[in-house]
Amino acid sequence: MIRVKNLYNRYQTKESTIEVLNDISIQCEKNEFVSIIGPSGCGKSTLFKIIAGIINDYEGQIEVQGSIIYMHQNDNLMPWRTIYRNIMLPYEIKKTDPDGTFINQLIKEFELDGFMELYPHQLSGGMKKRASLLRAYLTDCDIMLLDEPFGSLDALTKQNMYKWLLDIWSKHKKTVLFITHDIEEAIYLSDRIYVMGKRPATIVDEINIEFKRPRNSDMLLGQQYLEYKKRLMESLAK
Ligand code: ADP
Ligand code: MG
DSSP: OEEEEEEEEEEEOSSOEEEEEEEEEEEEOTTOEEEEEOOTTSSHHHHHHHHTTSOOOOEEEEEEOSOEEEEOSSOOOOTTSOHHHHHTHHHHHHTOOOOHHHHHHHHHHTTOTTOTTSOGGGSOHHHHHHHHHHHHHHTTOSEEEEESTTTTSOHHHHHHHHHHHHHHHHHHTOEEEEEESOHHHHHHHOSEEEEEOSSSBOEEEEEEOOOOSSOOGGGGGSHHHHHHHHHHHHHHTO
């Protein structure tokens, strides 16, 4: 679904040139859940912006089969719109009418029932993320690029969001490319993890996570988890 080959990118500032991506190659198959983990500032968001077509200044090959939605790091709900009017934005843009029954079912599934007439500032962090994910979801896409969607949430909320995201992902058969800097999160969610090194970043490791699905949090207590974690920590330190 996504193939990135020998990707190079740099930013030009007034004083200097910052080399960001230095020969990145990754791929993500249909219905796969792939994470990219790497230190802050290494170029993860830049990689997503290139895949999403927001940055066009790069060298290398990008091949994407299917439609993409890119949910960037800061949830981008419009503060002046109610949650309902935020999540209906994809329909306004497409100028089509939503199927009411379908929308109502999804609102329940995304646990946003009863909050539709509120404004973003009236919702908890987790709810805002879910609203933002629902809007992304309604954008009719095959591939979701999620850039640290749970970065600012507390540990307990995160655990709930993981269960919920995996549920949605398996039920609706999406392909997910997921950015995180959280090792536990990457292991818990992914089929495969790419590790990006420090800037100028290349891929320093690729790990298949063999835990069976559905995942459960007990998997994070065993020997296998510790082995994955150790390897990721070593790769991140490279
Ligand atoms: P990450 O998402 O991994 O934290 P980013 O992709 O946001 O990293 O940024 C990678 C590097 O590129 C950082 O060092 C950042 O300072 C630099 N950078 C990002 N955007 C710009 C820009 N528009 N102009 C100049 N430098 C930038
Ligand atoms: Mg980023």
